[in-house]
Amino acid sequence: MLFIKRTLPLIITFITGIIMIVAFFSGPALPSVKALEDTFPKWIQIIMSFTMLLGAFSLLRINLNKISRKVEGWGYSMTLIIGFLTMAVLGFLSGSWPMFEPQVNVGDKYWLVAEDSMSDRHVTVVASSLDEEGNSVVDVVADPVAGQEAADAKVVERAPAYRLKGTFMAWINSVQQVLFVGVFKSAQATMFSLLAFFVASASFRAFRVKSKEAGLLMGAAFIVMLGNVPIGNLVSRVLAYIPIIGPSLDIALIKEWILTYPSSAAQSAILVGAMLGYISASMKIIFGVERSHLGGEG
Amino acid sequence: MSVVWRPPRKLVPFLALFLCLVSALVLVAQQDEVPAAAAFQSEMTEITADVVGDNGELTAPDAAPPSTSETVAADEQTGESLNSSDAVDPVPGSMAIPEISEPQAEPAATVVAPSAVPVVPVLEPMAAVEVPATHAVPVSEPVSTAEVTAAPVLEPAAAVGAPAEPVSAATAPVVPAVDPVLEPAAAVVVAVAEPAKEPVPAAEDNVYFDVKRANVLVIILTLMGLVSYFTFHAQRGKEMFIRRISGLSALEDAVGRATEMGRGVLYIPGIMDMDDIQTIAGVTIMGHVAKKTAEYDTPFFAPMTRSFVMSVAQEIVKQSYLEMGRPDAYRPDRINYLTDDQFGYVAGVGGIMMREKPAACFYLGTFYAESLILAETGNAVGAIQIAGTAEPSQIPFFVAACDYTLIGEELFAASAYLSKNPKEVGSLKGQDIVKLLIILVMIVGTLLVTIAQTEYGAGTVFATLAENFMRLLK
Numbered sequence: 001m002l003f004i005k006r007t008l009p010l011i012i013t014f015i016t017g018i019i020m021i022v023a024f025f026s027g028p029a030l031p032s033v034k035a036l037e038d039t040f041p042k043w044i045q046i047i048m049s050f051t052m053l054l055g056a057f058s059l060l061r062i063n064l065n066k067i068s069r070k071v072e073g074w075g076y077s078m079t080l081i082i083g084f085l086t087m088a089v090l091g092f093l094s095g096s097w098p099m100f101e102p103q104v105n106v107g108d109k110y111w112l113v114a115e116d117s118m119s120d121r122h123v124t125v126v127a128s129s130l131d132e133e134g135n136s137v138v139d140v141v142a143d144p145v146a147g148q149e150a151a152d153a154k155v156v157e158r159a160p161a162y163r164l165k166g167t168f169m170a171w172i173n174s175v176q177q178v179l180f181v182g183v184f185k186s187a188q189a190t191m192f193s194l195l196a197f198f199v200a201s202a203s204f205r206a207f208r209v210k211s212k213e214a215g216l217l218m219g220a221a222f223i224v225m226l227g228n229v230p231i232g233n234l235v236s237r238v239l240a241y242i243p244i245i246g247p248s249l250d251i252a253l254i255k256e257w258i259l260t261y262p263s264s265a266a267q268s269a270i271l272v273g274a275m276l277g278y279i280s281a282s283m284k285i286i287f288g289v290e291r292s293h294l295g296g297e298g
Numbered sequence: 299m300s301v302v303w304r305p306p307r308k309l310v311p312f313l314a315l316f317l318c319l320v321s322a323l324v325l326v327a328q329q330d331e332v333p334a335a336a337a338f339q340s341e342m343t344e345i346t347a348d349v350v351g352d353n354g355e356l357t358a359p360d361a362a363p364p365s366t367s368e369t370v371a372a373d374e375q376t377g378e379s380l381n382s383s384d385a386v387d388p389v390p391g392s393m394a395i396p397e398i399s400e401p402q403a404e405p406a407a408t409v410v411a412p413s414a415v416p417v418v419p420v421l422e423p424m425a426a427v428e429v430p431a432t433h434a435v436p437v438s439e440p441v442s443t444a445e446v447t448a449a450p451v452l453e454p455a456a457a458v459g460a461p462a463e464p465v466s467a468a469t470a471p472v473v474p475a476v477d478p479v480l481e482p483a484a485a486v487v488v489a490v491a492e493p494a495k496e497p498v499p500a501a502e503d504n505v506y507f508d509v510k511r512a513n514v515l516v517i518i519l520t521l522m523g524l525v526s527y528f529t530f531h532a533q534r535g536k537e538m539f540i541r542r543i544s545g546l547s548a549l550e551d552a553v554g555r556a557t558e559m560g561r562g563v564l565y566i567p568g569i570m571d572m573d574d575i576q577t578i579a580g581v582t583i584m585g586h587v588a589k590k591t592a593e594y595d596t597p598f599f600a601p602m603t604r605s606f607v608m609s610v611a612q613e614i615v616k617q618s619y620l621e622m623g624r625p626d627a628y629r630p631d632r633i634n635y636l637t638d639d640q641f642g643y644v645a646g647v648g649g650i651m652m653r654e655k656p657a658a659c660f661y662l663g664t665f666y667a668e669s670l671i672l673a674e675t676g677n678a679v680g681a682i683q684i685a686g687t688a689e690p691s692q693i694p695f696f697v698a699a700c701d702y703t704l705i706g707e708e709l710f711a712a713s714a715y716l717s718k719n720p721k722e723v724g725s726l727k728g729q730d731i732v733k734l735l736i737i738l739v740m741i742v743g744t745l746l747v748t749i750a751q752t753e754y755g756a757g758t759v760f761a762t763l764a765e766n767f768m769r770l771l772k
Contacts, residue, residue, distance in 0.1 A: 025515055027505035044573055048606065055605025055635040062631050073653065191641035195667060198674040198699075205677075206698035267690040270706040272736060274688035277710030279521055280729045281575050289529075289721045292582040292713060293572075293610060 010288045016040075017286030059084065087184075090176035094169070104128055104138055104161050111170035112140060113163045120170050126156060136161035220258055227255025513770055521732045528731075529724030538723050545684050545702035546715050549660075552682045553590040556657035562597030563587065564656040566647065566672065568663020568687070569603045569640060572610060576688055579709050580663030581611055583686075586716045587660060588618035592627055600633040601650055603643040608635045644668040648675045661685040661700070662709060665692045673699035686712070707733075743767045 023036040063077035104110070104125060112123045123140035131137045138161050141154040165173060207218045226232040232251040239249040284290035532538055556563050565587055567580030584600065591598040598615065602608035612633045619628040636646040648671070651659070659676040661669065662685065669685070669692040676683045677699055685696035686704025696703045704712060707729070714722035743764075749755035750764035 025508055025511055027508045029504050029506045048571060048573075051604070051606040051609075052638075054609060055638070058605060058608060058635045062634050065631070076649075187645070188639070188641045191645055191671070192667065194671055198670045202670055202674055202695065202698040270688070270690045270693065273707035273733060274690075274710075276521070276729050276733055276736075277579075277688065277707040278575050279518060280525065280725055281579060281710045283518075283522060283525065284722070284725055285575075285578065289725065290582065290713060292585050292717075293578050293614065 006291070006294055009294055010291065014286055014288065017282070021286075056084075087176075087179060090172060090179065094173040094176040104136070104164055109143065110140075110164040111167065112142075112157075112159055113165050113170060113173050115163070120165075120174060123157075123164075125164070128161070138164060140164075220262075223251060224255050224258055227251045510772075517732070517736075520735065521728060523728075524731050525725045525728035527724075528727040529721050532720035532724035532727070538727050540711075540715055540723060540726060543704065543708055543711065543715055545686060545704045545708070546712050548682075548684060548702050549587060549716070550590055552658035552660075552684060553587065553594060553596060555682055556591075557594040557596045559657040561657040562599050562654050563591050563658045563660070564647075564651065564654070564676070564681070565598065565600045565660045566663065567600070567602075567607060567611065568661075568665055569643060569668065570664040571604045572606050574664050576664040576709060577604075577607060579712065580686075581607065581614055582713045583660075583662050583709075583716065584611060585614045585618050586713075588615040589622050592619040592622035592624040595624070595627055597654070598629075598632060599650060599654060599656060601636050601643075601647050602634065603636060603638060603640075605635045608633060640666070640668055644671050647672060651675050651679050651681075655679045656681050659683045661687070661696065662704065662712070663687065664689060665696075670695040670699060676700075743771070 019036060020040060023033050023040075026033040028034065060081065063080050066077040067074050067081070106125050106128055109122060109124050111120045113120050122143045122145075124143055125138050125140050127139035129137055129139075137158055139156050139158050141156055203221070207214070207221060209215045209218050226235060232255070236249065236251045239251075240246045242249065281290065285293070528538070553563055565584050567584055568574065568577050570577050572578065572581075588598055590596075600611055600615070602611060612630050615633055616625075616628050616630070619625050636643050652675070656676075656679065659672075659681040661672060661683070665672075665685075665687050666689065669687070673683060673685060673696060683700040684702045684704075685700040686709040687693060687696065688706045688709055690706075693703065693705055711726050711729075713719075714726045746760055746764040746767055750758075750761040755761055755764075
């Protein structure tokens, strides 16, 4: 058992690491070795996709357990389970499954599912063909909408055949879009928007001048912020009236200087250290010096 | 009875030395090709700068480079191309110039490309003689000398020379006197317009080692050598100093504080998967924190954004609790997967923070936009916060919102700092020495480049050294 849990991973790590190093340094005369640089990341993606099952199983197990034990806050777990199952079912159904795809016939009426919105339209197929890549495409005309005046000339629109859905599948697709775009994306945007408020509160704390370093931070941040807003130009013009040093007090130029030299120099220093840490940590893992990630002492 | 396989530690220095030797040999072996390639490049420049003749096509240069004059003469007779790969490969027909070997779509433009100056003037004469720019002179119809001389393009060609004077002047000393015969012009026109009928393998195709990455290899081998050296000495009992890292020293205090307050500890090893080295560093430190929580019997929460990391983290924490003799206190449901979605994960962690109100929060790994949201939420619940990342863009947020921040390499040094394992401490020391070397190289390089750009340094050995230095960096 210890061999499976500790030794085998070490052997695999060592061999894979060496192969990747050789692939990285190999030249054009070794195309098959060089190709591993691109192949291995694809393998990683394949392996990682399997871990989705692991995550889904863990999520369901923990939350079902909470519901069954009626622990505090089990209602959240219930919401999670319902949301998980709903989105999974709708996502599977609204995908391009051959068994759910209608047999497209010229003259029949379908729903043309919009790609980027929920505005599906009822259309009639007037022609069916294949495009340059061999995919099935259809020419459709929109059916008149009740309550709206029908246009004199019907516009023929070309669309991929997979966007044509029957009534049931169009409904499924719409619900999935409502939940995904209307709920999930909106919630995502809401969380991201919180960042603006957190930046303000964090800045307020960080810019309290309690030491020399905090003073420097405050001064640099003030100049950079001022240089990024239109009023910075106005301030520069006012400062220009100061004799001798006034003309050189251009806020925008000072901001650029701070960002180009001190800031990027500090970032480069951090990056150099981090890259050495990357190399060193990678070497330790490849050669088995560092094995804490396998559990137990390194 | 189980046998734990360990790498041959004593052989590591020898392995590093061996790799150094091999790489040095490879580099020496490559040396033959590098100067040749440089010579080839300079010849290309000469041809494109001076050799524009009638029809807008390239004609023979006013002077052939001395190194290839004989080959040129031979080529003139045989109609073979005049190109500098002759210098690389003396065998006729095996020359390979990527620019010239391109298909006939835009031969003239492609050849002219290396010399930026004459590009525009060249194109106009081509239009004057009504030869499309993309037209290549057929191989079967070599341009005769009469055609070349009679063609009314000489003036434009001369005009080309005018703007290109700086380039010509620069290359003039290299170009010896010319053979007055004009036939080379036709010969060269034909040759240049003639792409290789069959793809000739370039010289680089036979290279087994990517010379462009030699500088990376040098850094890696130096690092390996130094790490091996210091690890060897550390294992023999030599004391090695590690400077105090406040964030790591505060780790135990943070867990102790949580214990005293009767609240939990929250640990987040970044939002990336196990293929990210920062995540590995994060889960490594997690093991040390888990040992403290096991020792103090403090609740340990670790919500994960990647299921693979969750699996690894569960194993590490379980092992830590086992080592501390508290397997009963291990709660796998507290090391759980939330979601792969970045902001969904932030919402989930925020919820855990607000419900459980941890007294200590650790953010060690790769973070992006969620860093500040997490840190500010942790601050809102009054937790002591220790963060660490190698993402330069997120460090300011952590510095602003957290009590302690591990900056860049400190994240990778944490394991050695906490474990005091001689092997890891030795590697840390080696890493520091390499950093010192890099700083020295940077200072020397900066001085060289600065001196080379002054009037006192131009044309001196400093300029050459600076040029070589910049080439090495690339």
